[in-house]
Amino acid sequence: MTDPAGHRTVQSMSAAAFAGIAALAKAEAGLVMPPNKLNMVQSRLRPRLAELGLETYDQYASFVASADGVGERRQMLSALTTNVSHFFRENHHFEMLREQVLPELATRAREGKSVRIWSAGCSSGQEPYSIAMTILEHAPELAALDTLILATDIDPRILETAAAGRYSENQITTIPEPMAARHLHEAANQFSVNDTVRKLVRFRELNLFNPWPMRTRFDIIFCRNVVIYFDSETQNSLWPRFEAALRPDGWLFLGHSERVSDSYSRRFRTVGMTAYRPQAANTTTVQQAIEKEEPYGTA
Ligand SMILES: C[S@@+](CC[C@H](N)C(=O)[O-])C[C@H]1O[C@@H](n2cnc3c(N)ncnc32)[C@H](O)[C@@H]1O
Numbered sequence: 001m002t003d004p005a006g007h008r009t010v011q012s013m014s015a016a017a018f019a020g021i022a023a024l025a026k027a028e029a030g031l032v033m034p035p036n037k038l039n040m041v042q043s044r045l046r047p048r049l050a051e052l053g054l055e056t057y058d059q060y061a062s063f064v065a066s067a068d069g070v071g072e073r074r075q076m077l078s079a080l081t082t083n084v085s086h087f088f089r090e091n092h093h094f095e096m097l098r099e100q101v102l103p104e105l106a107t108r109a110r111e112g113k114s115v116r117i118w119s120a121g122c123s124s125g126q127e128p129y130s131i132a133m134t135i136l137e138h139a140p141e142l143a144a145l146d147t148l149i150l151a152t153d154i155d156p157r158i159l160e161t162a163a164a165g166r167y168s169e170n171q172i173t174t175i176p177e178p179m180a181a182r183h184l185h186e187a188a189n190q191f192s193v194n195d196t197v198r199k200l201v202r203f204r205e206l207n208l209f210n211p212w213p214m215r216t217r218f219d220i221i222f223c224r225n226v227v228i229y230f231d232s233e234t235q236n237s238l239w240p241r242f243e244a245a246l247r248p249d250g251w252l253f254l255g256h257s258e259r260v261s262d263s264y265s266r267r268f269r270t271v272g273m274t275a276y277r278p279q280a281a282n283t284t285t286v287q288q289a290i291e292k293e294e295p296y297g298t299a
Pocket residue numbers: 028029030081082083084085086089120121122123124127152153154155158206207208209223224225226229255
């Protein structure tokens with residue numbers, strides 16, 4: 001179908017197409033799409049219809065749910081996820097990292113133990129790079145020891161942006177000036193993260209609702225501004241898994257409007273604003289849970 005000017009037009013999304021797409025987004029990635037998101041879903045998926053040469057959202061909904069639509073499901077989730085991020089977002093976690101967490105981890109590292117940090121839902125990379133810069137500034141000996149930041153996201157396209165590590169001048173304004181000068185370099189009006197920072201970070205595609213194949217447990221998990229897109233039942237499926245993936249004396253940081261739900265709050269103690277540590281009493285359960293995990297080989 002074309003409009004009078006000869007441009008291809010696409011019909012509005014039907015309630016049935018929206019329901020099918022919303023159900024798939026929930027089943028695949030835990031994303032909640034209430035009916036008032038129809039316009040947003042429609043506009044974010046319009047380029048996908050153009051790319052596939054489809055004329056209706058009903059055709060798209062059928063295709064993406066079919067066996068042949070497996071590749072398109074990744075594209076659909078990429079289009080539907082919200083990737084907003086910035087450097088040193090919710091800075092209180094970086095203050096805590098600097099003042100409380102890194103001194104503890106430096107002691108462990110000096111004893112020959114590895115340090116593993118997970119940025120779960122890392123989006124375009126600002127979160128893991130902010131962690132790496134904090135390490136280089138405040139505990140540089142960690143960078144020379146066995147320290148890695150695993151940065152994962154469901155969205156393969158945003159991971160490419162993250163791995164490229166190139167940002168506009170506007171995007172780097174939240175990095176304190178002397179730090180920016182030490183850890184970024186300018187080329188062609190863009191600011192690239194230096195290799196010393198990049199070396200600490202490994203990017204991987206991972207849907208939080210698929211098995212987590214990591215081999216080691218983490219000292220810190222940052223999962224900030226991610227679970228806000230899931231309903232409470234879906235969030236509740238994650239808390240025991242985060243607990244299992246953390247070392248018994250680890251740390252969990254959530255986004256400003258996220259909380260470990262009341263039914264799991266006995267398994268974590270609050271140690272700061274949206275900052276948690278596991279209750280030591282759960283160590284055995286944690287060990288049993290972790291033994292079921294498959295090897296990952298990168299963390
Ligand atoms: C708003 S960004 C948060 C980025 C960063 N953590 C921060 O606070 O700045 C949310 C990220 O979560 C990712 N995400 C959403 N659902 C996910 C899932 N099921 N598994 C893994 N990542 C997911 C999105 O792709 C997006 O990049």
